Amino acid sequence: MVVSTAETTLLIDAMIFGNLLVLLAVGLTLTYITLRIPNFAHGDLATIGAYVAYFIYTCFKISPYLSIPLAFLISGTIALLSYLFIFKPLADRGTGIIGLMIASIALEVVLRSSLHVYADILSETYKVISRGFLFRDYTITLGTLSLPYLFIISSALSIFLIFSFYILLTKTKFGIAMRAAIENPNLAEVLGVDVNKVYAISWFLAGGLAGIAGAFLPFRITAGPEVGWFMLLRTFASSILGGFLSIYGAMLGGYAVGFAEIIGIYFLSKPPFNISTAFRPAISFMILIITLLIVPEGLASKIKLEKISKLLKTIKRSKKQ
Amino acid sequence: MIGIADPIRFMIDLTAFFSIYLMLSISLNLEYGYTGIPNFGKVLFFAGGAFIAGAVITRLLLIIIGLSSKNYCSFNVLYASEVTKYLAENPLLSILIFVTMLLAGCIVGGLLGYVASYPAIRLKETYLGITLLASGELLRIVARNYDPLICGTLGVSVPDVFAWIPASIKEFVQVLIMLGIALSTWFFVEKLTRSPLGRLIRAIRDNEIAAESYGKDVVKVRMKILVLGSAIAGIAGVLYALYVRSVHADDFMPLRTFIIWVMIIIGGVGNNIGAALGSFIYVSTERLIMQYKHYIVAPFDVNYLSYIFFGIVLILILMFKPKGLLPEKPSKTTEFEKIIKKLKKK
Numbered sequence: 001m002v003v004s005t006a007e008t009t010l011l012i013d014a015m016i017f018g019n020l021l022v023l024l025a026v027g028l029t030l031t032y033i034t035l036r037i038p039n040f041a042h043g044d045l046a047t048i049g050a051y052v053a054y055f056i057y058t059c060f061k062i063s064p065y066l067s068i069p070l071a072f073l074i075s076g077t078i079a080l081l082s083y084l085f086i087f088k089p090l091a092d093r094g095t096g097i098i099g100l101m102i103a104s105i106a107l108e109v110v111l112r113s114s115l116h117v118y119a120d121i122l123s124e125t126y127k128v129i130s131r132g133f134l135f136r137d138y139t140i141t142l143g144t145l146s147l148p149y150l151f152i153i154s155s156a157l158s159i160f161l162i163f164s165f166y167i168l169l170t171k172t173k174f175g176i177a178m179r180a181a182i183e184n185p186n187l188a189e190v191l192g193v194d195v196n197k198v199y200a201i202s203w204f205l206a207g208g209l210a211g212i213a214g215a216f217l218p219f220r221i222t223a224g225p226e227v228g229w230f231m232l233l234r235t236f237a238s239s240i241l242g243g244f245l246s247i248y249g250a251m252l253g254g255y256a257v258g259f260a261e262i263i264g265i266y267f268l269s270k271p272p273f274n275i276s277t278a279f280r281p282a283i284s285f286m287i288l289i290i291t292l293l294i295v296p297e298g299l300a301s302k303i304k305l306e307k308i309s310k311l312l313k314t315i316k317r318s319k320k321q
Numbered sequence: 322m323i324g325i326a327d328p329i330r331f332m333i334d335l336t337a338f339f340s341i342y343l344m345l346s347i348s349l350n351l352e353y354g355y356t357g358i359p360n361f362g363k364v365l366f367f368a369g370g371a372f373i374a375g376a377v378i379t380r381l382l383l384i385i386i387g388l389s390s391k392n393y394c395s396f397n398v399l400y401a402s403e404v405t406k407y408l409a410e411n412p413l414l415s416i417l418i419f420v421t422m423l424l425a426g427c428i429v430g431g432l433l434g435y436v437a438s439y440p441a442i443r444l445k446e447t448y449l450g451i452t453l454l455a456s457g458e459l460l461r462i463v464a465r466n467y468d469p470l471i472c473g474t475l476g477v478s479v480p481d482v483f484a485w486i487p488a489s490i491k492e493f494v495q496v497l498i499m500l501g502i503a504l505s506t507w508f509f510v511e512k513l514t515r516s517p518l519g520r521l522i523r524a525i526r527d528n529e530i531a532a533e534s535y536g537k538d539v540v541k542v543r544m545k546i547l548v549l550g551s552a553i554a555g556i557a558g559v560l561y562a563l564y565v566r567s568v569h570a571d572d573f574m575p576l577r578t579f580i581i582w583v584m585i586i587i588g589g590v591g592n593n594i595g596a597a598l599g600s601f602i603y604v605s606t607e608r609l610i611m612q613y614k615h616y617i618v619a620p621f622d623v624n625y626l627s628y629i630f631f632g633i634v635l636i637l638i639l640m641f642k643p644k645g646l647l648p649e650k651p652s653k654t655t656e657f658e659k660i661i662k663k664l665k666k667k
């Protein structure tokens with residue numbers, strides 16, 4: 001295959017960005033399908049992951065890739081606590097959707113301000129920059145291609161995620177209980193599913209995935225306490241493009257938005273248009289608005305899990321042949 | 322007042338920001354408290370007013386004076402002070418510019434509200450909230466990167482349309498005018514919510530389907546309210562730009578929307594006195610923190626602590642006092658009519 005290097009890098013960038021958005025959008029969708037609230041604090045869970053990785057990197061000189069499990073745990077725990085102590089009590093008290101949305105904005109402000117305070121303390125005590133930091137990535141050369149580690153690790157993680165979610169949702173008892181609890185909480189409860197436990201685990205997983213994405217973010221974007229907020233709009237665009245109720249839709253949406261943004265701005269910033277690259281977030285915004293106005297039920301509304309499993313089976317068969 | 326270096330300055334600032342936030346919280350209360358539109362993009366309309374004031378005043382006056390606006394962005398501070406000197410000698414023109422800007426803010430806010438109401442008709446409350454929030458961010462990104470508007474990241478300085486008033490009472494007069502405008506919007510919204518339209522919007526909030534079944538055009542009414550609320554926010558934006566005398570895109574973060582929500586949730590949703598109380602509580606806390614900031618020794622910016630504090634307060638109020646400090650009261654009209662009947666019988 002003859003591909004010029006500029007185009008290869010572009011595709012690699014788009015793939016990485018897509019992977020990050022998939023991690024974020026799957027989490028956002030997971031929280032949305034539980035209580036039906038768009039969690040505006042989702043971006044800040046990613047920021048927490050970024051700071052966990054950065055703290056470990058500056059203190060112990062350990063590669064950010066190795067702090068992924070810790071980022072997963074810490075962001076997941078914070079998401080779980082926010083569900084247990086804020087959203088669940090509010091939902092139990094009969095607070096409406098708008099009330100829950102306001103609470104999630106309040107949580108967003110609290111988390112972001114806390115991260116600002118933490119960044120100030122970090123730079124004060126360790127004398128390091130705590131805003132606008134970047135991680136240095138290494139590349140490995142495969143033939144003529146030089147691939148950044150981030151590309152390999154984030155892609156592997158996303159593929160792993162897609163398969164593990166598929167197995168979790170279709171093959172395990174917990175996954176089936178989860179789907180039941182999401183589809184009809186009351187009926188699932190009657191049939192003995194612990195809906196609260198299922199929701200709590202969903203929130204933990206969502207926060208954890210955001211934390212992983214956060215640990216990856218400083219490889220690509222200069223990170224600070226606001227980095228999660230900048231990703232939030234794109235995350236919403238991805239989730240809504242995917243239908244907001246479907247985990248596979250979120251994956252599809254993540255890649256669609258990631259590729260659209262990276263490749264779109266690449267072409268829009270070239271001579272015929274000459275648009276400043278600073279307008280990049282506008283692409284996600286356009287996707288969001290157009291999706292809401294034209295296909296509010298999202299792309300995934302027509303793609304069913306059964307169809308995917310059929311597709312996978314045909315792929316397996318074709319591989320055997 | 323003990324510990325406050327300049328009490329008069331403090332009071333003027335307090336009143337000015339109270340007036341601006343009063344207008345914003347009242348208009349959000351009209352949209353959310355009375356009509357049930359979750360406007361998470363309030364800052365969009367506020368920014369619209371401020372941006373139009375920042376973008377237009379200096380350029381317009383440069384044309385009137387007959388000066389060229391070459392390299393406007395690099396020299397905008399210079400141009401603004403030049404224009405201010407000219408305005409100081411022309412009271413009539415200053416007043417004219419002030420009134421025109423208020424109208425322009427009203428129109429721009431209203432137009433943005435009209436554009437935003439287009440999805441408002443079609444979307445559920447969740448999606449509407451997301452869209453409005455995202456639109457606010459989009460306007461900020463555009464303003465930040467599109468230099469001809471308000472000079473991008475540089476920001477633009479706004480001339481003083483009150484320069485013709487003697488310096489000793491200038492700020493006092495300006496703040497009084499701001500408070501006057503804010504109080505008149507307060508009375509206007511109060512009157513509106515007591516009118517038949519006010520009863521209709523509450524009916525829509527409480528049960529949209531019932532209102533629709535009585536033949537009320539829910540979509541049209543919601544549009545009307547969103548345009549009205551946005552126009553008020555636009556005027557507040559103009560007043561803000563004229564008071565602060567500069568406009569920066571990054572002043573209009575979604576954090577401002579959050580602050581206005583804090584005000585109406587603390588004060589009481591669906592109660593204008595509550596909204597006023599909420600804005601007063603927030604503004605006075607913010608101003609006091611600004612005053613005492615230098616005395617607090619901390620390895621971080623104290624402002625963030627106040628955001629954390631208000632965030633937690635908001636969540637606690639949602640949990641334990643969801644109707645706010647001053648809950649919505651039933652309409653006063655029936656009682657008033659009874660009193661009149663009694664008076665007539667006597």
